[in-house]
Amino acid sequence: MNTCIDIEGEKDLELCPSSPYVCLDNVSLSLSGKSILKDVSFSVPATGIISLIGPSGAGKSSLLRCVTLLYANWQGAISIDGIATSAWRGGEDDLRRHIGLIAQKPAVFPASIYQNVIFGLSRKERKQDQSELVEQCLHQAALWDEVKDRLHSPANTLSVGQQQRLCLARALVLKPKVLLLDEPTASLDPRSKQLIEASLHDLARHMPVLCVTHDLEQAQRLQGQVIFMCDGKIIEIAAVNDFFQHPERLEAREFLRWSVCDCD
Amino acid sequence: MKVFLSLLALPALLLPLACFLYVIIQALPALNWELIVGSDTTGNLFGDAPNAGHGLWSQISGSLLMMALACLLAAPIALSIALFHALWASARQQRLLMMLLQALQGIPPIVYGLCGLIVLVHLLHWGICLAAGGVILAVVILPLLSSNAIHALQRIPVEQTESAKALGLTSAGIIGRVWLPAAWPGMLTGLLLAMARALSETAPVLFTATVFSGVTWPDSIFSPVTSLQTHIFYLAQEGSNQHAVDVAWASATILLGLVVCFSLSARFLRRYEESV
Numbered sequence: 153m154n155t156c157i158d159i160e161g162e163k164d165l166e167l168c169p170s171s172p173y174v175c176l177d178n179v180s181l182s183l184s185g186k187s188i189l190k191d192v193s194f195s196v197p198a199t200g201i202i203s204l205i206g207p208s209g210a211g212k213s214s215l216l217r218c219v220t221l222l223y224a225n226w227q228g229a230i231s232i233d234g235i236a237t238s239a240w241r242g243g244e245d246d247l248r249r250h251i252g253l254i255a256q257k258p259a260v261f262p263a264s265i266y267q268n269v270i271f272g273l274s275r276k277e278r279k280q281d282q283s284e285l286v287e288q289c290l291h292q293a294a295l296w297d298e299v300k301d302r303l304h305s306p307a308n309t310l311s312v313g314q315q316q317r318l319c320l321a322r323a324l325v326l327k328p329k330v331l332l333l334d335e336p337t338a339s340l341d342p343r344s345k346q347l348i349e350a351s352l353h354d355l356a357r358h359m360p361v362l363c364v365t366h367d368l369e370q371a372q373r374l375q376g377q378v379i380f381m382c383d384g385k386i387i388e389i390a391a392v393n394d395f396f397q398h399p400e401r402l403e404a405r406e407f408l409r410w411s412v413c414d415c416d
Numbered sequence: 417m418k419v420f421l422s423l424l425a426l427p428a429l430l431l432p433l434a435c436f437l438y439v440i441i442q443a444l445p446a447l448n449w450e451l452i453v454g455s456d457t458t459g460n461l462f463g464d465a466p467n468a469g470h471g472l473w474s475q476i477s478g479s480l481l482m483m484a485l486a487c488l489l490a491a492p493i494a495l496s497i498a499l500f501h502a503l504w505a506s507a508r509q510q511r512l513l514m515m516l517l518q519a520l521q522g523i524p525p526i527v528y529g530l531c532g533l534i535v536l537v538h539l540l541h542w543g544i545c546l547a548a549g550g551v552i553l554a555v556v557i558l559p560l561l562s563s564n565a566i567h568a569l570q571r572i573p574v575e576q577t578e579s580a581k582a583l584g585l586t587s588a589g590i591i592g593r594v595w596l597p598a599a600w601p602g603m604l605t606g607l608l609l610a611m612a613r614a615l616s617e618t619a620p621v622l623f624t625a626t627v628f629s630g631v632t633w634p635d636s637i638f639s640p641v642t643s644l645q646t647h648i649f650y651l652a653q654e655g656s657n658q659h660a661v662d663v664a665w666a667s668a669t670i671l672l673g674l675v676v677c678f679s680l681s682a683r684f685l686r687r688y689e690e691s692v
Contacts, residue, residue, distance in 0.1 A: 220582055249584030259575035262597060271593075272583035319579065326583065 179228035201376035252323030313344025446662035485550030498565035549625020564606025
C-alpha cells in the first residue's frame, strides 16, 4: 500500500494533487520480539489534518514515534520533504527539530512559561530577546491571553490543559515542517479540547498535522482524512465523512460499531 | 495487632535515641569548645597533666578532608555510571550493573581497607596518607552514590526526556538541561548520605590513612592524617585513663553530630525534592 492522501478527500496514487510531504514506505517495528508495525506505507501532503484512529495497541503512537525517530530499531524508509530521514544532513537531532511532537501527557520543564516556550532554541537564540516569537507561538497555541501577564511564572503552575497548549507553543517555536500529536486532548476539559482543535485547524493550513485520537467525535470535528489502523497495519484510509458514513473494510465497520456501543 | 506491632517497633526507635543520649552524657565531662577548636596535643592525654587543654581540630579536619576527597573522587564516577545506565546500557547491562552495585555495598569495609593497604600503601608505595584514605573511602561510597544517582535519574518522567528529544536536543543537551536540573536534589541527597557514610567508616582509613599522633594538618595529600574515627579507636583502648576515655566519648559525640547533620540534611533535601 502506498497511498497519497489528499486533503480534499481524494485518494489516488497517480494523481496526488500536492507532492507528498511525509512518506512512509514499508515501515515495520518490533519491540521485545512483538511486531508493532507491519509494513506501513502512506504519504501525507503538505497541509491538512489526518486523524489516526484504531483500537488500543494498533500501533498508532508507535507510528508517530517512528516518524520522530524516537525508536531506533524500525525498518523501512521515512522521508520528509523528499529527504530520507537516514540521509538528513544534520542527523537525527536536527531532523527532530523539524517535527513537532506533542505527547498525550504534557511534559513541561521545571522553568518559567517563557523559558519553556523557547526551550528548543539554540543557546545563542535563547540569550536573545524572543518576546515576539513567544507571543506569536502562544497565540497560535491559543494560550497567550491566559498567560501574557505571567510569562515568568513557573510552567508547572498552569492547568493540565494550559500545559498541553504550552507544549504545542514550544513545538511551534521551532517552526516544524510537520506536527504530530499523540492523543493531545485525552485528559483535557471540553474548553481546552476546543481551543486545541481550533489551533490545529489554523496550523493545518500551513503544515501537515497527524493526530492520534481515540475520540471519534474529535476525529469528525477535525475533518480532513482518517487513517484507520488495527494490529500494526493500515486498514483503511478515507475522508472523514466517507469513513464514518460508509466504512469499506469489515474491521473498520466493527470498530465503529463497538465505539458507538461504548459511547452509548 | 496494631499495639503488638507498635511495641515491636518501639525498640527500633528508642535504641538509637538511647545510644545517642548515653554517648552525649558520657562525653559531657570532656566536651567543651576548646576541645573542638583546639589544636592537637594528644601527648597531654598520657602525660602528667591529664586535665591540660587539648583539641580535636586535627581529627575533625582529617575526617572532613578524607570525606571531601572521597566525594570529589567518587561523585563524577557515580554520575558517569548513572548516565551510562540511563543512556547506553542495555536492559541486561542495567540489571548486571545494579547487581554489581548491590554486591559492592555488601562487602565489609575492612576488606576494602586491607585492599587499600596492600595496593595503595605497599604496592604503589603511597604509604599511609590522606590520598590512600580518600581513594579507599571513594571506593566504599561509590556503590551508594551510584545507586542514588541512578534512582534520581529514574525518577525523571519519561515524557520530559521524550519531549526534550523531540525538540531536537542532543544527548548532552538532555543531560545538561533536563536530567541534571531535575535530578540534582536526589543526587545531592545521595551525596550527603555518602558523606555521612564516609565519615562513619573506620577500618578503611585505619589501614590506609591515619596515625594516632604527631599530625596536625597534612602537608600534602601524601601525608598521613589523623581522624575522629581512628582517634576513638585508639583512645577506647586506654580504659585505665579516665581522661582518655572521656575524650573518646567527646570524639564520638562530635562524629555522631557530624553524621547526623549530613543525614538530616539529606532527609530535608529529599522532602524538598518530593514536594517539588
